[in-house]
Amino acid sequence: MAPYHIRKYQEGDRQRVLDLFSRGMTEHVPATYRHILKLPQTLVLLLGLPLTLFLASGSWLLAVVAGLMLLASLILPARHHWNEYVVSCLHADLADITKTYFSGRGSCFWVAESEGQVVGMVGALPIKEPTMRKKQLQLLHLSVSVERRGQGIARALVRTLLQFARDQSYHEVVLGTCMLQFSAIALYQSMGFQKTHQYFHSMAGRLIALPIFQFTHRLPSAQVSEAS
Template sequence: MSHFRIRRYQEEDFEAVWDIFTRGTLEHVPITFRHLLKQARTYLLLLGIPLALFVGSKPIFPGLLALPVLLAATWFIIRLPWTDYIKNARRTDMSDIRKFYLSEEGSCFWVAESAGRVVGMVGCLPEEGPTRGGKKLQLLHMYVDRGHRGRGIAKALARTLLQFARARGYAEVTLTTSSVQYAAHRLYESLGFFKVRESFCSLSWRLVAIPFFHYKYPIPPLP
């Protein structure tokens, strides 16, 4: 097993970071598709429309074509919120990582490097707006390349961020993750994060029945 190290992001890392981010985000599309197929309303749609076409028309072709067409449309609808998420990131914080994450003392962006290659990433920004109980730091964009998972890289990235938060005097670390990111839930909960609430971030996420979980990690004060 090759070793890895965690270091601060550098400008030459951008292409590798963006590739990990986009591929990691799109991995959630098939998971979301399977999740939606388990919903009762999806069954009604996928079975009800073809059945109605079979009953209401003499040619059988419309009924035969209806199911694959509906499945393709469902896949397209499910893919939209994930691709919108990628596009929004490209317009905002991921457009210039150094500017958004490395220009202030209270934020940072790290990568995991193995054999000279970037294989993981995580960033953090101060939570905006009024906060109760002290400063809060948001964990953002935790991703590890598929071929390098199971080696403790994500846990090392998270612990690096938690150490940073403690050293900078933050009272807690917060994060938001979708309900279908099961491995992420297990990781964060193993580190001491706990879920405080869930919500739908937009109408498109509500349509695909994907709520988001909001976690927090209280940082004990230094002795």
């Protein structure tokens, strides 16, 4: 197992970080496609359209071809959902990582490096909501390259972020993850994150019934201060 170390992001890491992020999101397309196929409205459509065509034309061939074409076309909303998310991030916080994550004390971006190559990443931004009484830090874009998973890199990146949050006197660390990201959910729960609620990131996500789960990690320092 090649060693790795975690360090702060540098501008020279930009292209590798963006590639890692984009590929990580694209990996969820097959699972999203399978999720769409299991939706009740999809099953009705897959059965109803071929049957309607058969009753109208009397041709089983036409009905089967239409069903297969519909089945193949359902990959499009799965791809669109993740492509839309990638594009929105590339035009938001990832447009200028240095400016977004290093312009103040309360934010940061780390990469895991092994043999001179970035193999993991995670970002941290403060949630700026003036009505909130708790100081919250948001965990963003946790990702590890496929070939380096299972080596504790993701866990080490999250630990680095949690330590940063404690050092910066945050009360909570929050994050959002898709309901289909089972390994990520298991990791967060094993590290003390608890699901607080769920929401839809976009209209596309709502249409395919794919919610985002929000998880919250209350920091020990915050719990002590509330008790005192």
